[in-house]
Structures are given as C-alpha cells and as structure tokens.
Amino acid sequence: MSFFKRIALAAAVTVIAVGGAAAQEPAKIRIGTEGAYPPFNFLDASGELKGFDVDIAKALCTAMQAECEFVVQDWDGMIPALQAGKFDAIIASMSITEERLKQVDFTSKYYNTPPAIAVPKDSTLAGVTPEELGSLQLGAQSSTTHSNYAEEKFPDAALKLYPTAEEYKLDLASGRIDAAIDDVVVLSEWLATEEGACCKILGTLTPDPAINGPGAGIAIRQGETELKAKFDAAIEAIRADGTYKTINDAYFQFDVYGG
C-alpha cells in the first residue's frame, strides 16, 4: 500500500503546487456511488442516478448547504478511487467493517439491513444453514460484506464472485448458481421485478458484527475529520427533521435505519 500512497502523495503535492489557488476554494463535494445496486443506487432508463443512497446523499448535501456532484465508479475500485481523490465521499451502501476502516474513515451508519439468501423458486433447499448450503454454487458480488460472509460461514459452498449485482442475478435466473447472497432489501426489490420472478428469498441471515459491521456508512479519506463531522451532523439533522423518514417511505415499507 505504502508505495502507492507515496506516489499518490507525490502526485497530490504536485497537483496542489500547480493548481494552488483553485484547490483552495470551498469546492463541491464529489460523491462516489456505484449505480448498479437497486434500490439503493442505480441508473434509470435515461441514465440518471436514482435510489435511496442518492436521495440520502442529496438530502445530506442540502443539510450541509454544500454543492454535490456524483461520480459513478465500479464497486471493486471504490475505495482506491476515494484514496486517489477521484471523489471525496462514498455513499454507496458501503458497510462499515474492520477491513475497510484500515483504509478509510466512516461516518456513523445511515442504514442497516440484514443479508439474505435467494434461490430459484423450484429450489428444494429448506433453510439458510451451512449444512443446507453445503456444496452448492453460491453467488455474491465481490468485495462485499456478503462475499466475506459467504466465505466465512459457508466454507464448503463453491463461491462465485461477480463484479456487480446484475451479474449474479442473471446467473441465478439461468440456474447457473443455486443461491445468491446479498442485502435482503436488494434481493426483495429484484424479486418483485419481472426478471426476478424466477426466484424467492430462502431466508434472512443473522448478521455477524465482525463481518457485517454496524451498517452502511459514508466512507471518506482518513484524517478528514472536518468532512466526517459535517456528514455526521447532517445525518443527525435529516434523521431529526423527518427528511430521512420521507425518503425511507418512498422506497420501503419498513424502517431501514435498523436498531
């Protein structure tokens, strides 16, 4: 890591030295998101970013009285892109975990939902136990808490990792994989669509705090305490003034903030 950090640092110093004055202005906050994780963040038919994360991000920006700009970034490269300064914050349903905290800082959570397992409708599986899921083909999006969960809790299953959620959905629908693990909300939302008619939720899983962490937070570069404090305050503000609830109710019938 340190090698690239040093290079990044050198690059950053150069950029600051060259672009000096311009960089000093209270610039926009650039927010990185994935755009492939409905209903939390996705691109609609016209290519516009939509979803719970996006609406929350907009509400937070309004609360912070800041101007925000969204950057769409592949999930795999999300944290490196943040560190490289392509954007200033990640609002993309990123769970707060120990592994990630070594790389970035997180605000307090802005929602928390449990993981679940989806299977084809004709599946004979009885439950979400390691015994039942034994030697099956289990799909997950790579670099997620869900893939880590599958690796730790279902070590005998043949884990298949996909760059985006779209791809494991395709493979679950075609029956190439026997089960998929993801956020219960993401799976339910997909199952309600035409493409998801193939499948059903087998059951939700008990989150493991060591893997799943306290929920999804906003990731920012380490040491940027000022920005972190602003985001934390904004989360509290939208929780208090009802904006959060309005957004929540536009997407879900239950409270995603969690206990």
Place this chain on the structure above:
Amino acid sequence: MSDTTLPPPPAPARRWTTARIAGHGFMGFWILLAGVIGWAIFGDWDSGFLVQYAPRYLNGLTTTLQLVGLAMLFGALLSLPITWARLSSNRLVGALAFGWVYFFRGTPLLAQTFLVYYGAGTFRAEFEALGLWPFFRDAFFCAVFTFSLNTSAYQAEILAGSIRNVARGQREAAAALGLSRYVTMRKIVLPQAFIVSLRPYGNEIILMIKGSAIASIVTVFDLMGETRRIFSRTFDFEAYFWAAVLYLVMVELIRRLWDRIERHLTQHLVRRTDNEA
C-alpha cells in the same frame, strides 16, 4: 592468412558528443527512477503478504495454465480445418472461413466471453434438451470454449499466412518431380511454413496468457480472479504487483522456450563459423 599481420589500428578517441552526454543523462535518470521505485516498494515491505496468499496465487496460476493450455490445444485443432477452408479455392468455403476469422479478430475477447457466458445462460432450456447445459453451466468451460474459438481464428490466420508465404516455385518443382500433393505439403511446404509461423504462434500464446485474465470477470478464479479476491480483502496494491510478476514469469518462460525451439528448427540456416567446422 599471411604471416605478417598488421596490428589493429588504435581505437579512435571517443569524444563527449551531445548525444553521448544526453545518453549518460538519460541512463542516470532511469537508474535513479529504478532506485526510487525499489526504495518505495522495499522500504517497508510486508513480507507476510506473499506468504499468506501464496496458496491462492498458486491456485490461480494453475487455473490460468489449464485455461490457456486447453484453449491453445483446442484452438490449434480447430484452426486446421479453418486454415484448409481459408486456402480453399471454393469461394463459399473460403468466405465462411474468412467470416469466422473476421468475427473473432474483429470483436473484443471480453465481449465474446460475455456473449457465450451470459448468452448460454438465457438458452438454458435449449441446452438442457441437447444435454449441453452441464458444460455451459460451468464458467471455466465457457471460458475455455470462448478462448478456443477466439484463438482458432488467429491460429488459422497465422498458419494460412505462413503456408502462402512458401514460394510458389517450390510447389511447382515438387509437382514437376511427380510428388503427390500430400507429400509436397508434409515434406516441403509445412516444414518451411512452421518456421515462419513459430514466432506468431509464440505471440499468440503470450496474448492468450494475458487475455485469459478476462475469465476472472465471469467468476473463474484464475490468477487474476484470485488476485481480485485478495485485493478485495486487503485493499493492498501489492496483490496486483505479484500477479504482474507471475504473468511476467510465464511470458518470459514462453519466450525462452521459443528461442530454443527456433534455434533447433533453423539449424540448417545458421552459417557455421570456421573453428566449428
């Protein structure tokens, strides 16, 4: 040789020309850069990293080698009839072979892999009826299948090109001697064609080794797939560094092997020096 050989003339004094000064300057710059990079990488080296993930890398390396080996083998077999068709005087057969090569050379391997992998998924019922679903269900087989088709087009083009490269007069001479077409092909044309096609074949293997990283996108844990998995757990770019080293080692081994094969095949073309005679 006469007995009175003159001593060789003294070497001309090497002057510090602008080019020479610039050359030393550039060399110094590159050495400095290498030093800086070396210092940055080895400055605080995490020696535990490679130890911890070596089994993963080895696992990925084996998968990559299997993937490339099988694809090259099936591609080579498949390329023979395509080459034949490519050289055929029948226009329909020639056009079909041209179409095959045109498609596989003209589209990205990534797109081909997605087409096969996710395309096969949507035709599950049809494949099941044909009994082919177990094959197309497996990501590794899908990758081998796609890579074989892709490399068959390139290999056919290499082979066809090198056969065309053999001078026409040789065939005419063989015909004049009354050799059959089969013997002409086996004993005269192909041995020469093979020498010409050796380098392009080596390039094709190297391209395939590097191109096989695409398999990681369709869930195959090849070298790149394992690397991505390691990176996703550590966020440490060192993961990619070791993958690059392993790919480099593979390519270097192929390169050396190819040098040897070429030396072996072209013995008759090497001018022997007197002291060897």
